[in-house]
Structures are given as C-alpha cells and as structure tokens.
Amino acid sequence: MSKKHLVFIINPKSGVDREKAIKSAIDATLDHEQYSHELVHSEYAKHGIVLAKEAAAKGAYAVVAVGGDGSVNDIANGLNGSDTALAIIPKGSGNGTARTLGIPLEINAALQVINKGNIIKMDIAFANERLFISNAGVAFDALIAKKFAKSVRRGIMMYSWLVTKYMWLYKERNFDIIVDGKALKERAFIACVCNMQQFGYNFKIAPQADWTDGLFDVIIIRRFPKILGGMLVLRAMTGTITKSPYVTFMRAKEVSISNPVLKLMQTDGDAHECASTIHFKMKPAAQKVIVP
Numbered sequence: 001m002s003k004k005h006l007v008f009i010i011n012p013k014s015g016v017d018r019e020k021a022i023k024s025a026i027d028a029t030l031d032h033e034q035y036s037h038e039l040v041h042s043e044y045a046k047h048g049i050v051l052a053k054e055a056a057a058k059g060a061y062a063v064v065a066v067g068g069d070g071s072v073n074d075i076a077n078g079l080n081g082s083d084t085a086l087a088i089i090p091k092g093s094g095n096g097t098a099r100t101l102g103i104p105l106e107i108n109a110a111l112q113v114i115n116k117g118n119i120i121k122m123d124i125a126f127a128n129e130r131l132f133i134s135n136a137g138v139a140f141d142a143l144i145a146k147k148f149a150k151s152v153r154r155g156i157m158m159y160s161w162l163v164t165k166y167m168w169l170y171k172e173r174n175f176d177i178i179v180d181g182k183a184l185k186e187r188a189f190i191a192c193v194c195n196m197q198q199f200g201y202n203f204k205i206a207p208q209a210d211w212t213d214g215l216f217d218v219i220i221i222r223r224f225p226k227i228l229g230g231m232l233v234l235r236a237m238t239g240t241i242t243k244s245p246y247v248t249f250m251r252a253k254e255v256s257i258s259n260p261v262l263k264l265m266q267t268d269g270d271a272h273e274c275a276s277t278i279h280f281k282m283k284p285a286a287q288k289v290i291v292p
Contacts, residue, residue: 003033003034003035003036003207004034004035004036004061004062004096005035005036005037005038005059005060005061005231006030006035006036006037006060006062006063006064006087006114007037007038007040007051007052007055007060007062007063007064008022008026008037008038008039008040008063008064008066009040009041009042009048009051009052009055009063009064009065009066009071009074009075010022010039010040010041010042010066010067011041011042011048011066011067011071018091019023021107021184022066022091022107023039025108025111026039026111028108029107029108029111029112029115030111030114030115031115034115034117034214035054035061035114040055040072040221042071043243046074047074047079048067048074048075048078048230049062049074049075049077049078050078050177050186052074052075052076052077052078052079052084053078053079053082054080055078055084056079056082056083056198057082057218058086059084060164060279061084061085061168061289062084062085062086062087062114062288063078063079063085063086063087064088064089064114065086065087065088065089066088066089066091067089067090067091067092068090068091068092068093068094068095068200068269069092069094069095069096069097069134069153069200069268069269069270070092070268070269070270071091071092072086072088072097072098072268073131073132073133073134073267073268073270074135076124076131076133076287077131079287080124080131080286080287082130083203083288084288085119085288085289085290086287086289086290087114087289087290088101088103088110088289088290089091089107089110089111090104090105090110092102092200093148093154093155093156093159093200093201094156094159094198094199094200094201094203094269095200096134096135096196096197096198096199096201096203096268096269097133097134097181097196097268098110099198099200100196100197100198100204100209100211101196101211101289101291101292102291102292103291103292104132104292107243110196112135113290113292114290116132116292117290118290118291118292119288119289119290119291120212120288120289120291121212121285121286121287121288121289122195122211122212122285122286122287122289123195123211123212123213123214123282123283123284123285123286123287124195124282124283124286125193125195125209125216125280125281125282126280126281126282126283127193127265127267127274127278127279127280127284128274128275128278128279131267132195132267132268133195133196133211133268133287134194134195134196134198134268134269135192135193135194135195135196135199135205135206135267135268136192136193136194136265136266136267136268136278136280137190137191137192137193137266138175138191138257138259138262138265138274138278139170139172139175139188139189139190139191139192140166140167140170140189140190140221141190141192141199141266142264142265142266142271143166143170143264143271144159144162144163144166144265145266145269145270145271146266146271147162147166148162148269149270150270151203151272156201159201162277163233164229167226167229168226170189172187172188172189172223173187173188173259173261173262174186174187174188174259174261175187175188175191175257175258175259176257176258177191177218177220177255177256177257178255178256179218179250179252179255179256180252180253180254180255183292186220186222186248187222187223188220188221188222188223189221189222189223189224190205190219190220190221191218191220191221191257192205192214192218192219192220193216193217193218193257193280194206194209194216194217194218194219195209195211195216195217195282196209196211197209200269203233203236203237204236204239205219205236205241206219206242206249206287207239207240207241207242208242208249212284212285214253214282214284214285215251215252215253215282216251216252216253216255216282217246217249217250217251217279218248218249218250218251218252218255218258219241219242219248219249220247220249220250221241221244221247222247222248224246225248226280228246231244232244232246245268253281253282254281254282255279255280256277256278256279256280257277257278257280258276258277258278260276261276262274262275262276262277262278263276265278
C-alpha cells in the first residue's frame with residue numbers, strides 16, 4: 001500500500017532553533033507507516049501559494065502550513081480548486097484559524113491530529129476575488145492588522161497595546177452595507193465578515209460562526225463609549241460579544257460593504273489596499289482540512 005504524501009511548508013523566518021524543533025517533532029511523532037513527507041521553505045511573501053499549488057499538482061495528500069494565519073491563508077490559496085487537504089501546525093502569533101478548528105498549539109499534539117487524519121470540508125470565502133478562510137474586515141481591525149505587521153515585537157502584549165492605543169484614536173466611518181439584498185447604513189468601529197470565529201488569541205469576534213454552514217457571520221460594532229472598550233474585549237474573550245447592545249449580528253450568503261474613501265482592509269489578519277466597494281461571496285465545502 002502506497003503512503004500518503006505530506007508537504008510541510010515552513011517559513012524560514014521562524015528561526016533555526018524552531019525549525020530544528022519542528023523537524024525533530026516530525027521525526028518522532030509523525031506516523032511514518034502512513035505518511036511519506038518532505039519539507040519545503042517559503043522564500044518570499046506569498047511564496048507559500050506557489051509551493052502549495054506545486055504540491056497539489058504533484059498529487060500531495062495534504063499540505064501542512066507551519067505558521068500563523070497568514071501562512072494558512074497562503075496555503076489555502078494555493079490549494080483552491082484541488083483535492084489536496086490542508087493541515088496546520090500553528091506557529092504564528094494569534095493562530096486564530098487553528099484555535100477555531102481546535103488544532104492544538106503544541107507541535108506533537110498537532111502532528112497527532114494529522115496522524116488521525118480526520119478530514120472535513122470547510123467553506124472558503126472571497127472578498128473581491130481575494131480568498132480568505134477566517135475573517136475579513138474594513139475598519140478598526142484592518143488598522144490594527146497594518147500596525148501589527150509593522151511591529152518588530154510580536155505576541156499578545158504588543159497586540160493588546162496596539163488595540164488599547166488606537167481604540168482611543170480611531171474614528172468610526174459610515175458604511176453602506178448590503179446583506180443578502182437588504183441595504184443598511186452603519187457608522188461602524190468594526191465591520192467584519194466572518195467564516196470562522198476569531199481574530200486570534202481567543203478574541204472571538206464571531207463566536208457562533210460555523211465554517212461548514214455556507215454562511216457568513218457579519219459583525220458590526222457600532223460607535224461605543226471608549227471607556228467601555230474593556231467590556232467589549234471581555235465579551236469577545238468569553239464568547240458573548242454578540243450580546244452587546246453595541247453589536248449587530250447577521251448571517252448571510254452574500255455581503256457587500258462600501259465607503260467612498262475606503263482604501264484598507266484585512267483578510268485573515270493580512271492588511272492590504274482595497275477598492276471602495278467590497279463584495280463578499282462564499283464557496284461552501286470547498287476545502288478539505290484535517291481537524292481533530
């Protein structure tokens with residue numbers, strides 16, 4: 001019986017010591033009776049997309065994203081339209097996708113998930129044809145994604161500091177939003193279209209989101225007294241943010257958000273330029289993923 005082939009895609013920026021630990025864990029924990037494997041390295045931004053496409057074209061059983069939400073997004077982009085499964089060894093900062101899917105953050109435990117090989121088909125989403133699998137936003141979260149990407153320091157302390165600093169400085173914007181044909185006007189602090197539950201660090205922006213239901217969870221956080229920001233964070237950490245009086249929660253198959261001066265958005269935590277109108281569409285059950 002031939003072995004199933006895994007391709008691990010590693011970002012060399014993770015460091016020599018971390019890479020040694022990953023290789024050691026693979027040697028010790030991966031089920032070598034079931035799987036053959038190879039390790040490849042991304043060498044530049046978005047190289048993971050190219051590497052994942054190549055692995056899928058060669059018939060890989062699964063491509064393992066060794067990294068954070070950005071790395072997972074790259075691999076999902078590369079696998080789009082193929083029959084190759086996505087697997088994750090979480091090695092990022094927030095690891096929102098892995099946390100939502102229940103994948104352990106510890107290397108050996110994540111490898112055991114791969115060994116068990118339980119596969120589901122998850123939804124993938126598009127924002128003006130740009131693929132994302134977790135969430136996309138056009139307001140405060142996009143600003144924080146941009147600032148966090150430029151930060152030398154990583155981790156929850158830096159993320160929390162940026163959120164606290166810019167929460168007081170950020171000016172809400174008026175958005176025209178269409179949710180399954182229903183037009184809304186909202187002055188929003190956050191306007192987030194979600195397939196999965198969290199930004200990362202267990203900050204659950206859409207705690208009821210189901211990545212297999214073919215629907216977006218649309219979360220609008222309206223203008224609120226900034227002194228209450230801590231309460232909103234607490235609600236997000238405890239999975240109750242949709243119960244806040246400042247939050248509007250909707251489910252939809254298609255969404256569009258527009259603002260004449262909109263120029264920045266984030267998809268899966270990656271901040272980038274965007275058009276003034278963004279159309280969100282869902283592609284149900286489009287990607288195989290290995291989960292617990």
